[in-house]
Amino acid sequence: MHAWPASEVPALPGQGRDLRIHDTATGGLVTLDPGPVARIYVCGITPYDATHLGHAATYNAFDLVQRVWLDTKRQVHYVQNVTDVDDPLLERAERDSVDWVALAEKETALFREDMTALRMLPPRHYIGAVEAIPGIVPLVERLREAGAAYELEGDIYFSVESDPHFGQVSHLDAAAMRLLSAERGGDPNRPGKKNPLDPMLWMAARPGEPSWDGGSLGRGRPGWHIECVAIALDHLGMGFDVQGGGSDLAFPHHEMGASHAQVLTGEFPMAKAYVHAGMVALHGEKMSKSKGNLVFVSQLRRDGVDPAAIRLALLAHHYRADWEWTDDVLRDAVARLDRWRAAVSRPDGPPAEALVEEIRDALADDLDAPTALAAVDRWAAAQEEHGGTDTAAPGVVSRAVDALMGVAL
Ligand code: 5CA
Ligand code: ZN
Numbered sequence: 001m002h003a004w005p006a007s008e009v010p011a012l013p014g015q016g017r018d019l020r021i022h023d024t025a026t027g028g029l030v031t032l033d034p035g036p037v038a039r040i041y042v043c044g045i046t047p048y049d050a051t052h053l054g055h056a057a058t059y060n061a062f063d064l065v066q067r068v069w070l071d072t073k074r075q076v077h078y079v080q081n082v083t084d085v086d087d088p089l090l091e092r093a094e095r096d097s098v099d100w101v102a103l104a105e106k107e108t109a110l111f112r113e114d115m116t117a118l119r120m121l122p123p124r125h126y127i128g129a130v131e132a133i134p135g136i137v138p139l140v141e142r143l144r145e146a147g148a149a150y151e152l153e154g155d156i157y158f159s160v161e162s163d164p165h166f167g168q169v170s171h172l173d174a175a176a177m178r179l180l181s182a183e184r185g186g187d188p189n190r191p192g193k194k195n196p197l198d199p200m201l202w203m204a205a206r207p208g209e210p211s212w213d214g215g216s217l218g219r220g221r222p223g224w225h226i227e228c229v230a231i232a233l234d235h236l237g238m239g240f241d242v243q244g245g246g247s248d249l250a251f252p253h254h255e256m257g258a259s260h261a262q263v264l265t266g267e268f269p270m271a272k273a274y275v276h277a278g279m280v281a282l283h284g285e286k287m288s289k290s291k292g293n294l295v296f297v298s299q300l301r302r303d304g305v306d307p308a309a310i311r312l313a314l315l316a317h318h319y320r321a322d323w324e325w326t327d328d329v330l331r332d333a334v335a336r337l338d339r340w341r342a343a344v345s346r347p348d349g350p351p352a353e354a355l356v357e358e359i360r361d362a363l364a365d366d367l368d369a370p371t372a373l374a375a376v377d378r379w380a381a382a383q384e385e386h387g388g389t390d391t392a393a394p395g396v397v398s399r400a401v402d403a404l405m406g407v408a409l
Contacts, residue, residue: 001108001126001131003080003124003126004112004115004116004122006121007402009067009403010399012399012403012404013353013356013396014356014357016068016071016072016360017361018031018033019031019032019065019068019069019367020032021065021242021273021367022273022275022320023273024170024274025169025171025273025274027171029366032242032273034069034241035074037076037077038075038076038242040065040078040079040240040241040243041078041242041244041271042078042245043249044081044082044126045107045108046082046086046289047082047083047084047103047104047106048089048092048093048104048107049092049289049294050114050294050297050299051110051114051115051298052294052295052296052297053282053287053295053296053297053314053325054246056310057278057280057314057319058319059115059118060118060120060314060319060406061244061319062244063119063121063406064319064405065244065275066121067121067403067404068364071403077235078121078124079123079126079127079232079235080125081126081127081128081132081227081231082108082129083129083224083227085100085129085210085222088289090209090210114298117301118297118311119307119402119407119408120406121406125235130212132234133214133221133222136226137202137214137217138215140156140226141215141216142264143158143162143260146162146263147159148162148163152192152193154204154218154220155200155202156202157194157198157200157201158199158225158260159195160256162259163258163259165262166255166259169251169258169274170254170255178196178197180251181251184248184252186252199223199225199252200223201225202220202221202222203221204218204219204220205218205219225253225256225257226260229257232257232270238265238270239267239270239271239272240272241272241273242275243273243274244276244277245276246277246278247277247278247279248286250274250276254274254276258270276320277319277320278317278318278319278320278323279322280322280323281322281323282294282295282325295325297310300330305334308408309330309334309336311405312333312337312373313325315369315370315372315373316332316336316370317369317370318369319367320366336377337409339384340409343379343380344395344398347394348387348388348389348394349382349393349394349397350379350383350386350387351393352379352394352400353396355379355396355397356396356400359372359376359404359405362375372405376397376401
């Protein structure tokens with residue numbers, strides 16, 4: 001699949017910082033030390049509805065990761081998937097009497113437009129589940145040959161007990177895992193499973209549903225976790241730097257994915273940090289396609305909201321916090337954008353070197369965007385109050401805000 005165009009990332013004077021970030025698996029901050037090429041896998045959308053602000057907030061967090069690394073002069077190998085075949089997509093297509101392929105293509109196209117408008121840097125590889133099937137089948141076959149997978153009425157399940165490290169991403173107890181598994185795509189109550197938590201690797205073809213040739217697995221379609229593992233191992237290999245997504249993916253998705261990969265390769269861990277963004281709510285409840293309490297990026301854009309203001313609204317919240325979208329959040333962001341644009345549109349201003357370092361320090365410290373915004377606010381306030389004589393400063397501020405946070409002033 002093709003991704004979307006990259007906005008330019010201006011080079012900044014001085015030195016970037018190594019990223020320190022919260023890792024769900026260890027429960028603490030880790031300072032990542034990627035080689036010259038940092039490797040990150042971020043779970044992509046299931047394209048059955050338009051991009052909402054919760055999605056945008058999560059992708060904003062990982063865009064910051066990429067920008068902090070680029071500022072250290074590293075290359076970034078960023079991979080993202082599109083879950084372009086899965087139950088929720090097929091159910092929505094059925095409900096709306098539309099072709100599931102057309103629905104996935106339409107919503108993926110809209111996602112690309114939203115990401116471009118928000119200046120989110122694209123992944124180097126943007127891979128759909130369907131196109132990944134030829135790589136998924138041999139992995140499931142290998143798991144079965146290794147005794148880590150078993151068949152139940154034609155479906156193939158992964159045995160969580162085959163991974164001695166199972167549980168080390170989310171650290172939940174069995175009861176909590178069981179609850180979340182039922183909520184998030186698992187089937188803990190299906191009779192005949194070895195362990196209720198075992199996730200499906202390959203679902204045998206169901207009447208009226210799309211299916212693909214699975215070699216020795218028979219016709220069917222892939223499970224959700226093996227999709228991301230196949231794409232990540234194919235393009236990044238084991239031991240990559242960051243596995244990213246929203247906090248609702250920590251269990252079961254990232255736990256199961258890590259187990260699949262660890263059993264397949266015999267290596268541990270799959271990723272050096274499992275990074276999870278908080279959930280954005282609307283009217284007191286997590287924004288979710290299934291509940292329908294959504295604010296769409298594309299709707300805001302149609303309403304004439306500047307994408308840079310949407311981006312500032314996201315950046316005003318720490319990525320790990322759960323927060324609520326309100327009209328005030330957007331109003332504050334629009335006002336901040338106006339203040340910043342006025343401040344950088346003058347021919348000179350207060351010196352900006354220290355500000356660039358403050359933004360770098362804040363973002364390298366677990367992506368603390370609110371602290372970075374506060375630093376820019378102080379510079380803009382000083383500009384408004386007494387101005388300055390540094391003719392380079394307004395340009396330096398614009399470039400820093402764009403390079404490090406994707407906000408075009
Ligand atoms: N296709 C899978 C991942 S492989 C999936 O979870 N798709 S999704 O469309 O449901 O979500 C895409 C990303 O947005 C995930 O990282 C998810 O955790 C995140 N996300 C979904 N809802 C919210 C929300 N309300 N707030 C923050 N992030 C969210
Ligand atoms: Zn995923």
